[in-house]
Amino acid sequence: MFRDLVRRAEEATPAPRDRAVETPRDRAVDALRALAIAGVVLGHWLVTAPVADSGVLRVTSPLKYMPQLAPVSWLFQTMAVFFFVGGRVAVESHGRARGRGVGPGRWAAARMARLFRPVVPVLGVWSAAAVAMLAWGADPGTVYALVKLVWSPMWFLLVFAALTAATPLAARLHPVWPLAAVAVADLVRFGLGGPSWVGWINVATGWLVPYCLGALWARGRLDGRVTGWALLLGGAAATAGLVLWAGYPASMVGVPGAPVSNQSPPTLAAVAFGLAQCGAALVLSGPLRRVLRRPAAWALVAAANLSAMTIFLWHQTAMIAVTAAALRLAGGALPGLHTVPGDPGWVAARLAWLPAFAAALAVCWAAFRRHETRGPRGGGKPLRGGPRRERRAGGSA
Numbered sequence: 001m002f003r004d005l006v007r008r009a010e011e012a013t014p015a016p017r018d019r020a021v022e023t024p025r026d027r028a029v030d031a032l033r034a035l036a037i038a039g040v041v042l043g044h045w046l047v048t049a050p051v052a053d054s055g056v057l058r059v060t061s062p063l064k065y066m067p068q069l070a071p072v073s074w075l076f077q078t079m080a081v082f083f084f085v086g087g088r089v090a091v092e093s094h095g096r097a098r099g100r101g102v103g104p105g106r107w108a109a110a111r112m113a114r115l116f117r118p119v120v121p122v123l124g125v126w127s128a129a130a131v132a133m134l135a136w137g138a139d140p141g142t143v144y145a146l147v148k149l150v151w152s153p154m155w156f157l158l159v160f161a162a163l164t165a166a167t168p169l170a171a172r173l174h175p176v177w178p179l180a181a182v183a184v185a186d187l188v189r190f191g192l193g194g195p196s197w198v199g200w201i202n203v204a205t206g207w208l209v210p211y212c213l214g215a216l217w218a219r220g221r222l223d224g225r226v227t228g229w230a231l232l233l234g235g236a237a238a239t240a241g242l243v244l245w246a247g248y249p250a251s252m253v254g255v256p257g258a259p260v261s262n263q264s265p266p267t268l269a270a271v272a273f274g275l276a277q278c279g280a281a282l283v284l285s286g287p288l289r290r291v292l293r294r295p296a297a298w299a300l301v302a303a304a305n306l307s308a309m310t311i312f313l314w315h316q317t318a319m320i321a322v323t324a325a326a327l328r329l330a331g332g333a334l335p336g337l338h339t340v341p342g343d344p345g346w347v348a349a350r351l352a353w354l355p356a357f358a359a360a361l362a363v364c365w366a367a368f369r370r371h372e373t374r375g376p377r378g379g380g381k382p383l384r385g386g387p388r389r390e391r392r393a394g395g396s397a
Contacts, residue, residue, distance in 0.1 A: 027292040028285040036082040043076025052338040057142040062341035070250040077252040080274025087214020175212035178205040206266030231279025238272040318360035
């Protein structure tokens, strides 16, 4: 079965050295997208802690009790890489559409359909589940906490959709301008005592920075190694300076109860850290291209990209399913699943539960992946070869 997947992936997306392919796929881009999604999934599984307390579920984080674990968030907060790759892919796709005479409205509509089609079953399943739990007498606070766990990560879809629609503008916008807007917003709310709502401007401008960088990458304006190292070192230095001397939180994800979050809304420190991540992505792109010349390695990346949105949308459901099933079967709280994440023992226990989360996610993937992999009209089979499928076999996310 795996050999068949390898063969079909290689036939559908020939390596860039194959000159018979008119527009060879940059496999490093797909690998970076897969790594970004994997980082988000593992990050949520490690820093999200549902705690059972007298029949009521509340959600907290080990970062609240063990702030020394903040470096974990540096590894798994990878959304900037996703927007970076998304900017490049969107600009390239828009350019090809223009070459075929497809208008920007029709192009954007097709992108939106592919982006939101996998969302429909998640909303349907959890709407029904919420109604059923409330009808059976579940605590409303518990139901709210569970639904929020599943639906809150979808914020990025709305932002990504807006940036996708603005791709023709983003393709001409230098990232220094949205970066300056982020700096001004933070200066107003932190330095000048302005209203806190000013920071929400950064939801658009903060993620526009890596998106515009991706547009520059698509236009060949970024030298991989030189620019990559400059962004990596400069972004890391700026982030360290903002954390050490400007009072920004060290954690790159939100921490319950913290007075300031680097993500809600994004801060200048989060954007600077995103620049470092984009630089690392550029530096890694060369080695990734060499590794992905191997058909087996590429087949794994192609398969992950085909289901990237399904994995993202259902990973919290998988964690909740394991948490609820274990609580019911064990008849009490289990370490790493239902207990307060207040010591290193919880971390060790949570790591031991990750294979169970992955197994539950595999079940969700098998049940719902068709909503992502089917074509816009309900047909189409991925990885079936031919030059037209070459452009889409790496993933619809």
